[in-house]
Amino acid sequence: MRNLLLLFFITLQFYTFGQVADSYYLPQNVSYDPKIPTPKQFLGYQVGEQHVTPYEQYAYMRELARLSDRFKVEVYGKTFENRELLLLTVTSPKNHGQIEQIKAEHQKLVNPSQSGSLDLKKMPIVVWLGYSVHGNEPSGTNSNLMSAYYLAAAQGAGIDSLLNEAVILIDPCINADGGNRFATWVNINRSTNLVSDVNSREFSETWPGGRTNHYWFDLNRDWLYQQMPESKGRLVKFYEWRPNILTDHHEMGSGSTFFFQPGIPARTHPLTPKSNIELTAKIGKYHAAGLDKINSAYYTQENYDDFYYGKGSTLPDVNGSIGILFEQASSRGHLQETQNGLLSFPFTIRNQVSATMSTLKAAREMRVELLEHMRSFYKESNTDGVKAYVFGNSKDAAKTWEMVNMLKRNQIDVYKLNKDETIDGVSFNKTTSYAVPTNQPQHRLIKSMFEKRTKFEDSLFYDISAWSLQYCMNIPTAEAKASVSLGEKVGVNTFPKGKVVGNSTYAYFFEWNSYFAPRAAYELLQKGYTLKVAVEPLTAIVAGKEQKFDYGTIQIVCNGNDPREFLQTLAERDGVDFYATSTGLTPLGIDLGSEKFRKLKQPNILMIGGPGVSANDAGEVWHLLDQRINIPLTIADIETVNRVNLDKYTHIVLSGGRYNNLSDEKIKRFVQSGGVLVALTDGAEWVANKKLASVTIKPRPNNNGNEKRPYALQEKYSGAMETAGTIFEAKIDPTHPIAFGYQQEKIALFKDNNIFFEDTKNPYNTPLIFTSNPLIAGYVHPKNEALIKNSPAVITQNLGAGKIILMSENPNFRAFWYGTNKLFLNALFFGHTIGGGRFGGEEE
Known part of the structure; x- marks a missing residue:
């Protein structure tokens, strides 16, 4: 018996750790078309032997489309690194012949006035299979090689029935940039004799790793507001098809097993209907049966939630679909030692193939039930009493424009106002404001985007607990409880161009209100124009009339030349208005030659990156400056910064993360010699701890209490202390340079940390302070809320000839927090x- 067991384990080792046969992955109760090449025949290596790159993956998918009349391939977008993003449509040849009709009929499920007449028994189900949104979670995209081969080559009544009754959409490599980065790393560090030692270089990819896209964004958090090109292209196809099931194939820690949804029921968003959870659980039985068949361990209803609608497995739930998250324990390379024994790459792939097959089986057998779920979902009407959400900002048309885009990208109808409206004391001009009526199919999604929820069934969140669109954008918004007069529905949403008023060889003004004003300012500085910022208001003569200009107005010094033609280009591109004046004398306020017009310097910015630094936070800075404001950004690792001369830089940026190895003495000398240090979240905490600024961080409270508690509740109590993503109100001082361009008394800030500043003794160096009743939306523990109340959110100080600017929050969160980008800029x-006067920010 012992010899038989030894033989079994030797055989298991061969199939698990060496090159496996196709039968290891694929169902064997069918025959396969020999005209369709297996992945090994096409690629030259077996699936799981090495990591497939996006180029190889796409070449194979195109070969399947060339050889199989079941496959059609299309490009839905391109990444920042110019890689294509493919979507495959897989169904029977007959269905392909009438695919537009099938799509049109399927879309009727969303329209209650049309869906009642549909014969669901005759309709195909639509299934979306999405793989590896995180590039270093490769079992998903590698498993798709085998799943796609099965769909192209399998023969028999079962596959014919599936393809007749389903339209299967395959997104084979959601994150092509990150996937390529990771595949390259593990392949070049792979040994012929596989090394499973966790200390091996193969398992320690270099910073920032392959999880994220080019700008280090987590694409799995971008499904709702869609700021990345990968998401924008993908969601166009999602809404074009509105799948009944969407799968989202991920990986988790190597010491785990395999997870499938539902997650923890108490952590499901309340706007998701209970029927969604029930159907997810029913589908889960198919996953369990498939994994049981191959003797794989798994679990469900633990760890993960379905709350934040910006995730790939959750956005479908508020669109009448069933989103399903799969999490496979990751081998991270090819073979790794774990607490559960050796974990091989082929084994991880096999589980993902099983999950795909069980999804397709469930879709086929539950087809009518899932179609009915979508139809019933959209038949439910809005009942919360809000007739419409009205919004608009006459001072920043660019942000309003993008807010409309965000809504329209989610198939939400937006209308112009037919007349001026005043709602809850807020005035909306019909020329600059919009309305989103709630009596439309997407009313659940609309509510989720505007709601200000502060009560929750559970206090633990896998991701953020609030994402209210109006606060993300800092756009005045009101809930209309009565009907508003709707004008024209917004079709093509054209960018609001600016204008140039008058002409002059003396000076032009532009205000700092527009979102893209910094982009215009940087280009003017880059081309050699002298710019000055007004630190006090003024009234100037423009086109023969007096016009008021606020704090932060920019003066362009013409020096005898008229830049009108160039300014017209900037006005159209950036949505900025320019105003000519022919005299330096003003009717009211500071004159143009006043020292209170302070000269701007062209920023030359260094951001510190590398191991320890949060790639997500750093990437948000990089994306903002590189993609939106057109400012070059130098990114250098900590060890590089410690040894190079920093004199040529005007600014150093510390985003979130750990800076344990950064030389505080070198940073101190940089600031003392005239540099500006901008430190966000953990970076600000590092500055405080190193005593570079006279700022104190409040001690973090714990939730242990004095009484004894059951050990099993430890996670619940400690997790409740995390501020995972909540919106708070702060008072803003629009006279302070950090707040220039904000013409308001209060602003919403997003907080996803437990960093709280103590108040400073200086009455002038805290331009943003949380209010005494700060919670707007999301979850916060009462102990943390007490620490936030009346505490500074931004602190500015002088150090020698330079400045230190500390922000406890991240003003650039996930690229969709447009409303606070200006604070960072x-x-x-x-x-x-910043500075001047007894309390003007001098070093204390």
């Missing part, structure tokens, strides 16, 4: 102007 453009 102001630190770059105006940071050096």
Whole structure:
């Protein structure tokens, strides 16, 4: 018996750790078309032997489409690194012949006035299979090689029935940039004799790793507001098809097993209907049966939630679909030692193939039930009493424009106002404002985007607990409880171009209200124009009339030349208005030659990156400056910064992360010699701990209490202390350079940390302070809320000839927090102007 067991384990080792046969992955109760090449025949290596790159994956998918009349391939977008993003449509040849009709009929499920007449028994189900949104979670995209081969080559009544009754959409490599980065790393570090030692270089990819896209964004958090090109292209196809099931194939820690949804029921968003959870659980039985068949361990209803609608497995739930998350324990390379024994790459792939097959089996057998779920979902009407959400900002048309885009990208109808409206004391001009009526199919999604939820069944969140669109954008918004007069529905949403008023060889003004004003300012500085910022208001003569200009107005010094033609280009591109004036004398306020017009410097910015630094936070800075404001950004690792001369830089940025190995003495000398240090979240905490600024971080409270508690509740109590993503209200001082361009008394800030500043003794160096009743939306523990109340959110100080600007929050969160980007940009453009006077920010 012992010899038989030994033989069994030797055989298991061969199939698990060596090159496996196709039968290891594929169902064997069918025959396969020999005209369709297996992945090994096409690629030259077996699936799981090495990591497939996006180029290889796409070449194989195109070969399947060339050889099989079941496959059609299309490009739905391109990444920042110019890689294509493919979507495959897989169904029977007959269905392909009438695919547009099938799609049109399927879309009727969303329209209650049309869906009642549909014969669901005759309709195909639509299934979306999405693989590896995180590039270093490769079992998903590698498993798709075998799943796609099965769909192209399998023969028999079962596959014929599936393809007749389903339209299968395959997104084979959601994150092509990150996937290529990771595949390259593990393949070049792979040994012929596989090394399973966790200390091997193969398992320690270099910073920032392959999880994220080019700008280090987590694409799995971008499904709702869609700021990345990968997401924008993918969601166009999602809404074009509105799948009944969407799978989202991930990986988790190597010491785990395999997870499939449902997650923890108490952590499901309340707007998701209970029927969704029930159907997810029913589908889960198919996954369990498939994994049981191959003797794989798994679990469900633990760890993960379905709350934040910006994730790939959750956005479908608020669109009448069933989103399903799969999490496979990751081998991270090819073979790794874990607490559960040796974990091989082929084994991880096999589980993902099983999950795909069980999904397709469930879709076929539950087809009518899932179609009915979508039809019933959209038949339910809005009952919360809000007739419409009305929004608009006459001072920043660019942000309003993008807010409309966000809504329209989610198939939400937006209308112009037919007349001026005043709602809850907020005035909306019909020329600059919009309305989103709630009596439309997407009413659940609309509510989720505007709601201000502060009560929750559970206090633990896998991701953020609030994402209210109006606060993300800092756009005045009101809930209309009565009907508003709707004008024209927004079709093509054209960018609001600016204008140039008058002409002059003396000076032009532009205000800092527009979102893209910093982009215009940087280009003007880059081309050699002298710019000055007004630190006090003024009234100037423009086109023969007096016009008021607020704090932060920019003066362009013409020096005898008229830049009108160039300014017209900037006005159209950036949505900025330019105003000519022919005299330096003003009717009211500071004159143009006043020292209170302070000269701007062209920023030359260094951001510190590398191991320890949060790639997500750093990537948000990089994306903002590189993609939106057109500012070059130098990114250097900590060890590089410690040894190079920093004199040529005007600014150093510390985003979130750990800076344990950064030389505080070198950073101190940089600031003392005139540089500006901008430190966010953990970076600000590092500055405080190193005593570079006279700022104190409040001690973090714990939730242990004095009484004894059951050990099993430890996670619940400790997790409740995390501020995972909540919106708070802060008072803003629009006279401070950090707040230039904000014409309001209060602003919403997003907080996803437990960093709380103590108040400073200086009455002038805290331009943003949380209010005494700060919670707007999301979850916060009462102990943390007490620490936030009346505490500074931004602190500015002088150090020698330079400035330190500390922000406890991340103003650039996930690229969709447009409303606070200006705070960060102001630190770059105006940071050096802060100071002056007894309490003007001098070192204390």
